[in-house]
Amino acid sequence: MLSAAVAKSFAGFQLDVELNCEPGLTVLFGPSGAGKTLTLNSIAGLVRPDAGRILLGGEILFDAQRGVHLPARLRGVGYVFQNDAVFPHMTVEENLLFPLARMGAIERWRRCHALLEAFHLTPLASRDPRGLSGGEKQRVAIARALAASPRLLLLDEPARGLDAELRADLYWILGRVLEEYRIPILLVTHDRDESFRLGERLVIYRGGKIVQQGSAEAIFAAPRDAAVARLLGYGNVFPATIEHLDPGAGISRLRAGHVTLAVDYLPGRLRNDRVEFCIPPHAVRIGPAAENQVIADLVSEARLPSSVRLTFHIADLGDLDCEVSREKYAELGLSSSRRAALALPRAAIHVFEKGNA
Amino acid sequence: MPSGFFQTLTQVDWFPLWLSLRVAALATVISVVFGLLAAYCLANFEFRGKELLDAVITLPIVLPPTVLGYYLLVVLGRDSFLGRWHEAFWGAPLVFTWQAAVVAAVVHSFPLLVKSARAALESVDASFAQAARTLGAPEWRVFLRVTLPLARRSILAAAVFAFARSLGDFGVTIMIAGNIPGRTQTLAVAIYDAVESGNGALARTLSIVIAAVAGIVLYVVNRLGRSEE
Secondary structure (H helix, E strand, C coil), rough: CCCEEEEECCCCEEEEEEEEEECCCEEHHHHHHCCCHHHHHHHEEEEEEEEEEEEEECEEEEECCEEECCCCHHEEEEEEEECCCCCCCCCHHHHHHHHHCCCHHHHHHHHHHHHHHHHHHHHHHCCCCHCCCHHHHHHEEEEEHHHHCCCEEEEEECCCCEEEEEEEEHHHHHHHHHHHHEEEEEECCCCCCHHHHHEEEEEEEEECCEEEEEEEHHHHHHCCHHHHHHHHHCCCEEEEEEEEEEEECCCEEEEEEEEEEEECCCCCCCCCEEEECCCCHHHHCCCCCCCCCEEEEEEEEEEEEECCEEEEEECCCCCCCCCCCHHHHHHHHHCCCEEEEECCCHHCCECHHHCCC | CCHHHHHHHHHHCCCHHHHHHHCCCHHHHHHHHHHHHHHHHHCCCCCCCCHHHHHHHHHHHHHHHHHHHHHHHHHCCCCCHHHHHHHHHCCCCCCHHHHHHHHHHHHHHHHHHHHHHHHHHHCHHHHHHHHHCCCCHHHHHHHHHHHHHHHHHHHHHHHHHHHHHHHHCCCCHHHHCCCCCCCCCCHHHHHHHHHHCCHHHHHHHHHHHHHHHHHHHHHHHHHHCCCCC
């Protein structure tokens, strides 16, 4: 169990975050320069924070008030660097033996070979890492970080530069590591799909702060504010004004440009409040509807692996992305008429919480 | 080839060459050990007076060798504190011995070695050292097993270069080791001596030898530098 509160400021940048991680995977997601790597470096002991406290399994790794700053080598934290940092002047085997220096010779040998076996590195044991592929090097880096049985594993953008197949391998390996080691794992990424795929728990970073944390599903369903929604790749974020509130019927009405939309009742809001709302692209329906129908012009189409992303322009509102399956797309026959009626289902419209717009 | 080159080659007293090689080798070892230590401190630690230390270490590069030799004479001479200490301990003065020539060669080669060793250590990607730390390695192990091996070619090149510079020192050597044939007369000093005494053939031969040695050294340095990639 990791509990970290870290504050560190540089000229023009301030990191101030608080994290609690149980055994399992926690994904730190956010744009570059949001302080994700700095958080890892602080936890690993490579950077000394200005303030805060870092506890790992009950042991104090850092405490600004008491002046405790345990050196990196004593922290028991495995760290897989962004550039994997596999020592180029040692063989794969020597790389794995490096962290085992204090073990007895036989024990050392056994541990190293168990890791080589587990990570499918045995045939590469005597190879020079400079001749290895990116995926192989990465396996060496992960095996090496786990060699000394750390109490926490940190991974800084491990999927960077790997193609789809190698990414799948990596995720499989991470799954096995999770099962076998039962330690907290912190993984940094700025890839949205990766964070969604891996994120048992997602922590969203922006500008040195944590803006939202929770399960990936929960965050994707209800981003805290428009900025988080955009970070998650939601295109469909629009400003609106509350036109009508009806607690009796459990309905509110929003006005966005010339469009009026019915949404679920918004407690704690007043008429004429300015809000922002979003709707996931896959929730938009094409076709006429009794409620929340808008007329839109098709602007562009993009083919995705299993679906088609259509971008519509709605007068006075802006561009709306809409994702449909390929079959549905074929049925629609949109190429003939570029104008269509769309429905924005009431249940799928998410109005952001107060004060974050 | 100048006339009489091979004839001179057989008659030459080779003592200055052997002395120069021995002095340069010893000076290089001393420079490398202390130079690496200084370079490590400059590359890894932030302390007060760091830039001042760097300036003091670099000073010999820009000072005229005679000025440097004069200062050393003041510091190491028989009347100085260090000179007396040396004489009391070893029973003989330091100045005007071959050991003084070693001191001269160290002073001449040390600054350049520190400069290039520092650059070599700093050019190693910091993530390797950081990875080593997270893998439980104490600082001495990080340096000996990771940083130093990764910088070894550049450092070796710097050492070879320091050797060449030690081999060629004239000004400092003649100030503190003097020009005693068969005892402190190094190659560079012997050439000066040969020219002064009108022995043109000897001066030519020795000059060709030292140029050849220097040329080989530069070739080796370049090869070491290139195979770094």
